[in-house]
Amino acid sequence: MMTSLLAKSIDSAHPLILADAHVHIYNCFSLEQFLNSAFNNFQKTVAKLPHQIPSYSLLFLTETSDNNWFKTLVEYAEKQQKVEDWRFYKTSESESIYAENPQNQGMYLIAGRQIITSENLEVLALITDQTFSDGSPLQDTIQTVRDAGGLPILPWGFGKWLGRRGKVLNNLLNSDDSSPLFLGDNGGRPIFWRRPSYFQLAEDKGLRVLPGSDPLPIASESTRPGSFGFQVRGSFNKQEPGKSMKEVLLRPETVLHPYGSLQTPWNFIRNQVTLRYQNQE
Numbered sequence: 001m002m003t004s005l006l007a008k009s010i011d012s013a014h015p016l017i018l019a020d021a022h023v024h025i026y027n028c029f030s031l032e033q034f035l036n037s038a039f040n041n042f043q044k045t046v047a048k049l050p051h052q053i054p055s056y057s058l059l060f061l062t063e064t065s066d067n068n069w070f071k072t073l074v075e076y077a078e079k080q081q082k083v084e085d086w087r088f089y090k091t092s093e094s095e096s097i098y099a100e101n102p103q104n105q106g107m108y109l110i111a112g113r114q115i116i117t118s119e120n121l122e123v124l125a126l127i128t129d130q131t132f133s134d135g136s137p138l139q140d141t142i143q144t145v146r147d148a149g150g151l152p153i154l155p156w157g158f159g160k161w162l163g164r165r166g167k168v169l170n171n172l173l174n175s176d177d178s179s180p181l182f183l184g185d186n187g188g189r190p191i192f193w194r195r196p197s198y199f200q201l202a203e204d205k206g207l208r209v210l211p212g213s214d215p216l217p218i219a220s221e222s223t224r225p226g227s228f229g230f231q232v233r234g235s236f237n238k239q240e241p242g243k244s245m246k247e248v249l250l251r252p253e254t255v256l257h258p259y260g261s262l263q264t265p266w267n268f269i270r271n272q273v274t275l276r277y278q279n280q281e
Contacts, residue, residue: 015236016055018042018259019245020229022124022155022184022212023059024114025069029215029222032084035099039107041226045259056236057107058245059225060212062114062124062155065134070111073097092239095129107226108241112150117141119168122160124153124184127242138168142181151249153210155184156196158272166198173201180250187213187228187260190268208249211258218274228260 025034042057061070075081077088077097089098091108100106111129114122117138125132128150136144145152154169161169183202199209213228215221232255234248248254263271 014233016046016049016053017058017232017234017236017245017248018045018055018226018229019058019060019232020212020226021060021126021153021210022186022214023061023225024063024215024217025061025067026215026217026221027067028217028219030219032086034222034225035083035086035101037223038226039101039105041224042107045226045231056238056241057226058241059107059109060112060124060126061109062112062126062212062214064114065131068131070097070109070129073099073109091241093242095127096240096242098238110242110245115141115145119165120160121165121168122155122157124155125150126153127151127246138172139177142177146180151180151182151246153182153184155212155214156186156189156199157214158188161196161198169198170201173198173205173207179207181207182249183207183209184214185209185211185258187211187224187262188216188268188271189262190265191262192265193262206252208256210249210256211260213260216271216275218271218278221271228262229258231257231259 038059046055063069073088074090074097077090085102087100091098095111097109098106099109110127112124112126113132114124115132116134117123118135119138121138123141123145125145128148130148132144142152183199202209211228211230213224215224232248234254236244
């Protein structure tokens with residue numbers, strides 16, 4: 001009871017924060033469309049709320065070893081280079097940047113990486129501008145992310161938690177591995193795919209599940225960022241959004257509220273066929 005009362009008090013005293021915890025920018029994307037879509041998706045979620053309240057929107061980038069769009073956006077900010085009508089501004093921390101449209105509205109982009117372990121599992125490193133090498137064992141990779149000051153997330157992916165890889169994940173969740181550690185839900189998960197049992201196992205251990213859109217490397221997927229994520233209330237410093245979010249996510253009394261819809265069967269099948277076709281080219 002004490003924790004719930006404290007959480008309610010904190011929630012009522014702080015602004016709303018909307019975040020997409022799994023975002024890629026691919027070379028096949030139109031960056032202007034990516035930014036416009038993400039902003040509009042956040043606005044649609046805010047518009048559904050019963051009361052208009054102050055809010056902040058964040059995209060957690062999870063870039064692979066082949067991409068570093070965050071570095072490019074920082075260079076845009078330093079050179080005052082626009083993307084159509086979007087401007088970029090550095091914050092007081094190295095791992096975040098602010099994107100602003102002509103209406104003086106915007107959102108934060110937070111640096112992060114996606115790492116592939118030796119077991120072929122994905123680990124996301126949120127809130128860090130450091131780069132990481134692929135190919136290390138899962139537990140070593142998680143500890144490397146922690147040592148870098150990032151938050152490690154194991155994201156769900158189609159077929160990636162089955163068989164041998166599922167056993168590796170199960171062993172990790174049943175071990176005495178220390179926090180911080182999160183699992184990640186995925187807006188690309190089809191509605192007919194039941195909620196993975198590992199989510200409940202993690203939650204039973206006090207670990208959180210962070211939702212994110214996880215767009216695929218298909219041009220049309222540039223409209224999805226911001227459409228699937230979570231809402232939370234907490235103290236927010238506009239010059240240190242990464243630090244603020246790390247504190248919010250690590251606070252035991254924080255309450256996360258997921259938002260967004262899972263993939264329809266048609267969209268899921270279409271995307272899988274498109275990916276297979278692209279890989280054969």
